[in-house]
Amino acid sequence: MDCIPRDTPASRAANPLQQLSLEQLRRRTSMKWRAYPEDVLPVWVAEMDVPLAEPVTRAIRDAVELGDTGYPAGTVYAEALAAFARKRWGWDGIDVERTAIVPDVMLGVVEMLKLVSGPGDPVVVNCPVYPPFYMFAGNLGRTVVEAPLDVSGRIDFTVLEDVFGRVASGGARPVYLLCSPHNPTGTVHTAAELAHVARLAEAYGVRVVVDEIHAPVVPEGAVFVPYLSVPGGERGLSLMSASKGWNLAGLKAALALAGPAAADDLARIPEEVSHGPSHLGIIAHVAALRDGGDWLDAVLAGIDGNRRLLVDLLARHLPAVRCTPGQGTYLAWLDCRGLGLGDDPAAAFLERGRVALNPGSSFGTGGAGFVRMNLATSPELITEAVRRMATALD
Numbered sequence: 001m002d003c004i005p006r007d008t009p010a011s012r013a014a015n016p017l018q019q020l021s022l023e024q025l026r027r028r029t030s031m032k033w034r035a036y037p038e039d040v041l042p043v044w045v046a047e048m049d050v051p052l053a054e055p056v057t058r059a060i061r062d063a064v065e066l067g068d069t070g071y072p073a074g075t076v077y078a079e080a081l082a083a084f085a086r087k088r089w090g091w092d093g094i095d096v097e098r099t100a101i102v103p104d105v106m107l108g109v110v111e112m113l114k115l116v117s118g119p120g121d122p123v124v125v126n127c128p129v130y131p132p133f134y135m136f137a138g139n140l141g142r143t144v145v146e147a148p149l150d151v152s153g154r155i156d157f158t159v160l161e162d163v164f165g166r167v168a169s170g171g172a173r174p175v176y177l178l179c180s181p182h183n184p185t186g187t188v189h190t191a192a193e194l195a196h197v198a199r200l201a202e203a204y205g206v207r208v209v210v211d212e213i214h215a216p217v218v219p220e221g222a223v224f225v226p227y228l229s230v231p232g233g234e235r236g237l238s239l240m241s242a243s244k245g246w247n248l249a250g251l252k253a254a255l256a257l258a259g260p261a262a263a264d265d266l267a268r269i270p271e272e273v274s275h276g277p278s279h280l281g282i283i284a285h286v287a288a289l290r291d292g293g294d295w296l297d298a299v300l301a302g303i304d305g306n307r308r309l310l311v312d313l314l315a316r317h318l319p320a321v322r323c324t325p326g327q328g329t330y331l332a333w334l335d336c337r338g339l340g341l342g343d344d345p346a347a348a349f350l351e352r353g354r355v356a357l358n359p360g361s362s363f364g365t366g367g368a369g370f371v372r373m374n375l376a377t378s379p380e381l382i383t384e385a386v387r388r389m390a391t392a393l394d
């Protein structure tokens with residue numbers, strides 16, 4: 001099959017996803033590898049099975065050797081992200097004066113929601129969507145309102161406008177929590193779609209908070225458009241981070257960004273929020289953004305090969321599963337409704353196949369009968385995961 005990447009010593013050496021053995025991965029103590037017993041193959045939570053990019057390892061090692069483990073200072077994260085955005089997305093719109101460091105993307109989302117809404121206010125999400133959107137907004141006392149994506153995983157503007165119309169009445173301060181690119185579908189929203197969002201948000205008085213954590217994961221050939229760059233995006237608030245692109249979730253740091261018309265909102269962020277990110281985390285994220293571009297490209301090439309491999313494996317072993325892996329993520333959203341495993345196929349795959357995937361129903365309305373699979377691993381483990389899924393049907 002010419003669509004499947006060739007496996008040669010050179011291709012293995014160049015692919016960060018093929019550098020750690022299963023035995024090494026099982027020695028990890030992070031969530032992906034510790035939440036399930038040893039006989040379960042984990043392809044769920046968004047951690048990547050890669051060694052760190054060399055510039056990141058070097059930066060952390062230098063900091064540790066120097067004892068540079070104090071509090072974070074300055075705007076170095078914003079400067080590194082601004083340079084990355086210029087080079088990668090041709091976007092020159094990051095003004096360090098309109099940024100703030102936050103502990104991580106989800107806590108940053110919470111801080112942005114606090115700035116532009118109050119208790120009980122509606123937070124609109126495009127389900128199926130990253131489950132913590134429900135958890136964090138709910139825990140903050142906001143009311144999550146669903147605006148389902150259309151069947152192809154794109155924003156349904158008729159639905160969105162209808163929901164905006166409903167939440168805008170009654171004196172509330174509604175927020176649209178947009179996921180761009182979208183998790184779990186990997187949908188990369190176009191400039192026209194994002195401008196449409198901005199027009200609707202303006203018309204209905206809805207504030208837009210956009211989670212752009214997956215932006216660095218968008219491969220060449222697809223175009224990531226920062227929400228703050230589109231006409232009308234000036235009132236937006238965004239969260240960006242190196243954590244998904246370089247597997248740095250345990251090295252806590254992220255950046256909140258405000259468009260020019262939202263600068264006053266961001267300026268109200270309490271000073272103590274900036275005490276949350278780890279200084280070592282910022283050092284790691286900055287090294288990734290500044291010097292980790294080649295490594296990221298190598299990972300993206302590996303993920304692209306895994307997407308094609310997955311489609312081929314599903315066609316051969318689980319033809320009733322439908323999947324068109326999106327480009328803006330290393331996660332795959334699998335429609336398993338044709339398998340006859342009910343609303344929670346992940347439970348059957350776990351119990352009978354000993355493979356852990358995310359249950360689709362945790363992603364809100366539209367998720368029942370789906371599972372989310374993590375493709376940031378080796379082709380061997382993707383192959384083994386699909387084999388295990390197929391045995392659950394025996």
Ligand SMILES: Cc1ncc(COP(=O)(O)O)c(C=O)c1O
Pocket residue numbers: 046104105106107130179183211213214241243244249253254
């Ligand atoms: C869309 C999205 N937002 C946020 C996060 C979590 O980011 P953080 O660990 O920086 O809170 C993830 C992790 O997978 C994600 O997919």
